[in-house]
Amino acid sequence: MATIKTATGPAYSRLLSVAGVRGNRVVDNAEMCTYIDSSDEWIQQRTGIVERRWVDENQTALSMALEAGVEAIKRAGLQPDEVDAVLIATVSHFKQTPSLAVLVADGLGIQDPAAYDISAACAGFCYGVGQADALVRGGLARNVLVIGVEALSMFIDLADRSTAFLFSDGAGAVVIGPSDEPSIGPTVWGSDGSQAPVIDIHAWDTVDKGDIPKITMEGRAVFKWATTAIAEKTKQALEVAGLAPEDLDVFIPHQANNRITDSMLRHLSLPDDVVIARDITHMGNSSAASIPLAMDALLAEGKAKSGDVALTIGFGAGLVYAGQVLRLP
Numbered sequence: 001m002a003t004i005k006t007a008t009g010p011a012y013s014r015l016l017s018v019a020g021v022r023g024n025r026v027v028d029n030a031e032m033c034t035y036i037d038s039s040d041e042w043i044q045q046r047t048g049i050v051e052r053r054w055v056d057e058n059q060t061a062l063s064m065a066l067e068a069g070v071e072a073i074k075r076a077g078l079q080p081d082e083v084d085a086v087l088i089a090t091v092s093h094f095k096q097t098p099s100l101a102v103l104v105a106d107g108l109g110i111q112d113p114a115a116y117d118i119s120a121a122c123a124g125f126c127y128g129v130g131q132a133d134a135l136v137r138g139g140l141a142r143n144v145l146v147i148g149v150e151a152l153s154m155f156i157d158l159a160d161r162s163t164a165f166l167f168s169d170g171a172g173a174v175v176i177g178p179s180d181e182p183s184i185g186p187t188v189w190g191s192d193g194s195q196a197p198v199i200d201i202h203a204w205d206t207v208d209k210g211d212i213p214k215i216t217m218e219g220r221a222v223f224k225w226a227t228t229a230i231a232e233k234t235k236q237a238l239e240v241a242g243l244a245p246e247d248l249d250v251f252i253p254h255q256a257n258n259r260i261t262d263s264m265l266r267h268l269s270l271p272d273d274v275v276i277a278r279d280i281t282h283m284g285n286s287s288a289a290s291i292p293l294a295m296d297a298l299l300a301e302g303k304a305k306s307g308d309v310a311l312t313i314g315f316g317a318g319l320v321y322a323g324q325v326l327r328l329p
């Protein structure tokens with residue numbers, strides 16, 4: 001019987017770099033309150049958001065992904081040709097096909113990479129990290145570019161005061177490649193499609209020609225799920241990496257709401273010196289981009305450093321979630 005040779009890779013993978021790009025347009029709560037019946041005080045109290053970033057007329061999901069991707073490859077010390085898989089986590093791409101990933105790969109000058117999009121909303125980046133880790137260790141790719149990118153301002157319903165103030169635009173990119181030491185823990189992930197209606201972007205065939213479908217969300221239902229089931233999954237991501245709260249340096253939850261983060265902190269009982277990402281304050285909720293953007297900002301501001309042990313958790317529309325422990329690049 002013929003023996004099939006199987007792919008094998010290095011024992012471990014790690015993040016080699018991270019880079020972020022934000023929408024150029026700063027929309028503060030005062031401006032937001034010219035669109036919806038709300039107040040700066042209410043938005044800050046309920047979410048922690050002071051301002052959010054939206055694309056300007058020269059930016060798109062593709063342009064932000066390209067910009068973040070170029071920088072992440074440069075910071076990894078690689079040439080584009082050394083990247084052999086491109087994964088884009090997004091729900092903002094307007095086309096069913098071709099994927100945003102092939103456009104980004106082509107724009108970056110990467111020759112012949114595996115390229116595909118991941119539709120896992122606010123968990124998309126952590127899905128991508130889990131995939132990239134498996135691709136590298138399984139021998140299917142050596143260096144993987146993972147980008148979480150969203151231009152959600154285009155999908156916001158400015159007539160819906162219960163969601164319009166939350167969402168924002170940006171791209172966060174990482175390169176994941178081989179490592180001599182264990183640097184990415186097992187990904188804890190899953191989904192609950194029975195809750196699909198809780199966060200929804202309308203189908204394209206339900207809008208008038210030329211219109212863009214809008215986001216709807218039952219905020220309270222998401223809030224409850226995130227602070228109960230997902231807080232527990234976050235704990236699991238730490239446990240399956242064989243770590244205790246004392247081993248953590250940084251906690252980077254999806255930037256959905258500072259009150260969700262606070263509730264998770266009570267559940268996790270993290271030591272006081274763990275650095276907590278609060279990027280939402282000046283960014284809003286950029287879905288798949290929120291975790292890598294927060295990571296990049298913590299490193300740039302010197303609040304976290306290369307080699308720190310971070311815990312991530314993404315959660316959102318699907319409903320879906322994913323998280324893992326990783327060493328910062």
Ligand code: UT7
Nearest residue numbers: 037038039042046047122161162219220222223256257316
């Ligand atoms: O990234 C994807 C995952 N998404 C999330 O994680 C979002 C999770 N959910 C949330 O973050 C919160 O549910 C929101 C921030 C969206 C809303 O906060 P909340 O504390 O859950 O508010 P609520 O929907 O329970 O509304 C409380 C009150 C209501 O008034 P009554 O019924 O108490 O009189 C709303 O009508 O606040 C009212 N309200 C507002 N008031 C001023 C709702 N939206 C607004 C607003 N400004 N924009």
